[in-house]
Amino acid sequence: MTTQNTVHKTGISHHLAExxxxxxxxxxxxxxxEVVVASHLTMCPCCREKAKLLDSVxxxxxEQSDSAIPALTAxxxxxxxxxxDVVQLDDRTTEQNDQSDKRPCAHEVTRETALRVPxxxxxxLPASVDNLxxxxxxxxxxxxxxxxxxxxxxxxxxxxxxxxxxxxxxxHGDHELTLVLHGSYSDSLGRYSAGDVADLGPEHSHKPxxxxxxxCIALIASNAPARYKGLVGKLIQPxxxx
Amino acid sequence: xxxxxxxxxxxxxxxLLNELGRDELSQALVAxxxxxxxxxxxxxxxxxxxxxxSFLLGKGMEENTAEELMQEIMLIIWRRxxxxxxxxxxxxxxxxxxxxNRRIDHLRGNSRIEVxxxxxxxxxxxxxxxxxxxxESETALAQHTGKMYEAMDNxxxxxxxxxxxxxxxxxxxxxxxxxxxxxxxxxxxRIRLALQSIRTNMQIGDADSSPFEN
Ligand SMILES: [Zn+2]
Numbered sequence: 001m002t003t004q005n006t007v008h009k010t011g012i013s014h015h016l017a018e019x020x021x022x023x024x025x026x027x028x029x030x031x032x033x034e035v036v037v038a039s040h041l042t043m044c045p046c047c048r049e050k051a052k053l054l055d056s057v058x059x060x061x062x063e064q065s066d067s068a069i070p071a072l073t074a075x076x077x078x079x080x081x082x083x084x085d086v087v088q089l090d091d092r093t094t095e096q097n098d099q100s101d102k103r104p105c106a107h108e109v110t111r112e113t114a115l116r117v118p119x120x121x122x123x124x125l126p127a128s129v130d131n132l133x134x135x136x137x138x139x140x141x142x143x144x145x146x147x148x149x150x151x152x153x154x155x156x157x158x159x160x161x162x163x164x165x166x167x168x169x170x171x172h173g174d175h176e177l178t179l180v181l182h183g184s185y186s187d188s189l190g191r192y193s194a195g196d197v198a199d200l201g202p203e204h205s206h207k208p209x210x211x212x213x214x215x216c217i218a219l220i221a222s223n224a225p226a227r228y229k230g231l232v233g234k235l236i237q238p239x240x241x242x
Numbered sequence: 243x244x245x246x247x248x249x250x251x252x253x254x255x256x257x258l259l260n261e262l263g264r265d266e267l268s269q270a271l272v273a274x275x276x277x278x279x280x281x282x283x284x285x286x287x288x289x290x291x292x293x294x295x296s297f298l299l300g301k302g303m304e305e306n307t308a309e310e311l312m313q314e315i316m317l318i319i320w321r322r323x324x325x326x327x328x329x330x331x332x333x334x335x336x337x338x339x340x341x342x343n344r345r346i347d348h349l350r351g352n353s354r355i356e357v358x359x360x361x362x363x364x365x366x367x368x369x370x371x372x373x374x375x376x377x378e379s380e381t382a383l384a385q386h387t388g389k390m391y392e393a394m395d396n397x398x399x400x401x402x403x404x405x406x407x408x409x410x411x412x413x414x415x416x417x418x419x420x421x422x423x424x425x426x427x428x429x430x431x432r433i434r435l436a437l438q439s440i441r442t443n444m445q446i447g448d449a450d451s452s453p454f455e456n
Contacts, residue, residue: 017430018433019415022405022408023414025409027342027343027354028408031352034355038357042365043363045367054437055335055339056387057390057405059332059336059337060391062334062341063293065297065300065410067291067296068295068299070309071309072291074283074284077287080313084321116362116363117363119363120356
């Protein structure tokens with residue numbers, strides 16, 4: 001994949017695929033995928049530049065589109081606007097993008113400790129990464145569930161994997177994003193360290209190994225569970241998302 | 243002047259005209275933000291209301307909901323035009339992002355997740371004056387937008403079609419693949435090629451070439 005080989009000044013060498021950035025720009029991703037994408041974009045000016053360009057491509061298509069017929073004339077719409085200036089309308093419809101609407105961080109500590117994570121993720125955590133109620137999953141692997149935990153919704157979780165742990169070879173569901181936040185892992189596609197994202201489709205099968213002497217913490221979103229090969233794989237298949 | 247105009251190729255002339263139109267729309271948004279200029283709002287509404295509604299309908303929303311949501315989007319434009327920065331986004335881009343975000347909010351009941359520019363984790367590019375938030379001046383943006391329009395106009399039809407469907411029709415690459423009777427992989431690779439050719443075309447003629455070329 002072309003997006004995975006370019007080396008940048010940030011040290012990030014594995015990026016989001018163009019089709020994922022496009023799906024983000026068109027508003028076609030689920031919330032879980034948006035969190036992973038926005039977290040990578042925070043850490044990666046290169047993908048941010050592409051995302052910005054893709055927003056302006058949206059502007060181009062709006063500009064080029066055939067116009068549907070609006071029910072109101074400009075004068076009638078203006079009347080509504082003036083009215084809204086007098087009567088404060090329902091906040092939810094008019095102010096949903098304001099900063100005030102963002103979830104507060106439950107833990108100011110996240111902004112200060114060494115194990116910081118980007119705000120799109122930090123806002124969803126009840127504590128800083130070190131203090132999360134991690135749940136053991138398999139030997140050397142702990143998880144913190146961010147989604148519903150239901151198989152049909154796909155995975156949305158943080159994994160903390162101890163050094164030397166080798167995951168069982170597995171294929172992926174339809175689409176899976178893994179963003180490394182701390183530490184690193186390696187597989188046949190290369191080495192992934194902080195800021196790197198593995199943007200994998202169903203064609204990929206891999207066998208990650210944690211290759212440094214600190215735990216690897218990764219954020220994962222997928223829209224279908226990974227399929228593990230072999231009996232042990234089948235046993236842990238419902239749980240592990242990487 | 244007429245002699246001069248005659249040597250400007252048609253595509254170039256179109257680009258100049260488009261830039262003028264885009265500039266007027268930007269100025270209209272600024273005027274709404276500065277003093278709730280009603281004539282300026284009429285320009286924006288007349289130009290964008292039908293287009294925004296068309297975007298919502300194309301994405302599968304039924305008529306009444308699309309109309310209602312479009313009016314909300316116009317109201318957001320009226321109330322939030324103060325935050326529009328003509329050096330950061332073309333009017334159509336700014337309005338597209340509002341429409342897209344409002345649609346997401348309507349569909350799932352919470353906001354789209356975005357980068358926060360005051361995030362302590364935000365990694366800024368080093369030597370990247372072509373990159374997003376450092377692209378400050380209106381002239382630079384107008385040039386950038388003009389190049390993007392030209393690159394889009396010149397995209398191979400099969401790539402442009404897939405991009406258009408992504409923005410104005412289906413929810414997933416799978417939907418688009420099904421519509422076109424193509425494998426999903428082909429849809430994905432056309433999107434990849436489209437973005438690459440847009441970026442390549444936009445960088446032609448840049449003396450200080452981007453740090454991002456492959
Ligand atoms: Zn990137």
